[in-house]
Amino acid sequence: xxxxxxxxxxxxxxxxxxxxxxxxxxxxxxxxxxxxxxxxxxxxxxxxxxxxxxxxxxxxxxxxxxxxxxxxxxxxxxxxxxxxxxxxxxxxxxxxxxxxxxxxxxxxxxxxxxxxxxxxxxxxxxxxxxxxxxxxxxxxxxxxxxxxxxxxxxxxxxxxxxxxxxxxxxxxxxxxxxxxxxxxxxxxxxxxxxxxxxxxxxxxxxxxxxxxxxxxxxxxxxxxxxxxxxxxxxxxxxxxxxxxxxxxxxxxxxxxxxxxxxxxxxxxxxxxxxxxxxxxxxxxxxxxxxxxxx
Numbered sequence: 001x002x003x004x005x006x007x008x009x010x011x012x013x014x015x016x017x018x019x020x021x022x023x024x025x026x027x028x029x030x031x032x033x034x035x036x037x038x039x040x041x042x043x044x045x046x047x048x049x050x051x052x053x054x055x056x057x058x059x060x061x062x063x064x065x066x067x068x069x070x071x072x073x074x075x076x077x078x079x080x081x082x083x084x085x086x087x088x089x090x091x092x093x094x095x096x097x098x099x100x101x102x103x104x105x106x107x108x109x110x111x112x113x114x115x116x117x118x119x120x121x122x123x124x125x126x127x128x129x130x131x132x133x134x135x136x137x138x139x140x141x142x143x144x145x146x147x148x149x150x151x152x153x154x155x156x157x158x159x160x161x162x163x164x165x166x167x168x169x170x171x172x173x174x175x176x177x178x179x180x181x182x183x184x185x186x187x188x189x190x191x192x193x194x195x196x197x198x199x200x201x202x203x204x205x206x207x208x209x210x211x212x213x214x215x216x217x218x219x220x221x222x223x224x225x226x227x228x229x230x231x232x233x234x235x236x237x238x239x240x241x242x243x244x245x246x247x248x249x250x251x252x253x254x255x256x257x258x259x260x261x262x263x264x265x266x267x268x269x270x271x272x273x274x275x276x277x278x279x280x281x282x283x284x285x286x287x288x289x290x291x292x293x294x
Contacts, residue, residue: 022195023158026283028082029270030156035165037271041278046069046146074148075279082158086099091151099140106136154191156278162201163188163264168265181255189244192235200236204229234280261282 025031031039052066078085092099109130116130157165166184174180208229209215215225 001196019022022154024083024087024155025158026082028080028156030077030152032268032270033156034265034267034288035161035273036155036169036265037267037274038153039162039165039169041274044278046149048282048285049146049149050143056276063289063292065288066139067138067145068219069284070145070281070289071141074145074152077152081152083155087155088148088151094148095144095147099144102140102143103133103136106139109135111135113131118259139212159192161265162191164263164265165236179255185255193240196240197233197237199238201229201233204232219246 048068049070075085078088108126109132110127110129111131117127118133119128120132154162163184166187167181170178170180170184205215213225213228215222
């Protein structure tokens with residue numbers, strides 16, 4: 001029997017769209033920044049996004065002004081990375097279900113009164129409030145901004161540079177016997193394995209389809225149908241990890257003992273300006289809820 005055309009097999013779009021953990025090597029101002037600067041900046045910006053959630057005066061809804069300002073800031077930053085904005089946006093598609101679930105959950109979760117009812121089902125006393133919808137949109141937008149911010153770090157930082165940056169950043173912990181290099185290497189490998197696992201899951205998915213597997217049906221049925229996919233994925237993951245450990249041992253890898261790097265990390269003038277810009281953005285995010293009642 002001749003093989004079926006490729007169009008016969010459904011595409012795994014949620015796997016192809018995931019770019020978290022991938023690195024795109026281009027020459028850009030963001031790529032040239034010290035990885036420590038980028039890591040601290042991303043950490044501070046994400047923490048500020050979680051903290052900037054003031055309530056509108058007299059209402060039970062969160063303010064959108066900080067999120068909208070940060071979205072404009074990200075839209076201005078992406079061109080500096082010289083990465084197509086489509087790649088950054090595609091990273092949000094696998095999380096659409098999470099955004100939808102967050103929106104529905106908050107829409108059905110009544111805030112403290114008073115509130116405005118948009119829809120009511122008397123049979124089960126189920127209703128959707130305007131304040132709940134606003135809160136759902138707020139948390140969904142905030143989650144999407146956090147994902148984009150994290151993806152910019154991995155898209156503009158090579159794994160080996162990220163490892164070196166984390167090791168330098170946590171280097172003072174060596175004095176208390178903390179395995180700094182091992183932790184940095186573990187984080188870097190874990191982030192690098194994300195796209196590898198995505199590609200492996202896509203390959204196994206298509207292999208199962210070719211053998212007659214059915215991944216359609218309701219949510220519970222689809223979850224049961226994924227079991228034949230998860231088992232070989234775990235086995236393949238452990239096999240890859242074993243091969244990686246063997247490859248590292250064959251190259252005489254011995255952790256952080258007298259380890260050197262081809263590129264020595266040094267803060268430059270661009271890192272100083274970036275730090276000032278990040279502090280300014282944080283100040284604006286924290287003060288906007290008091291200035292703009294929206």
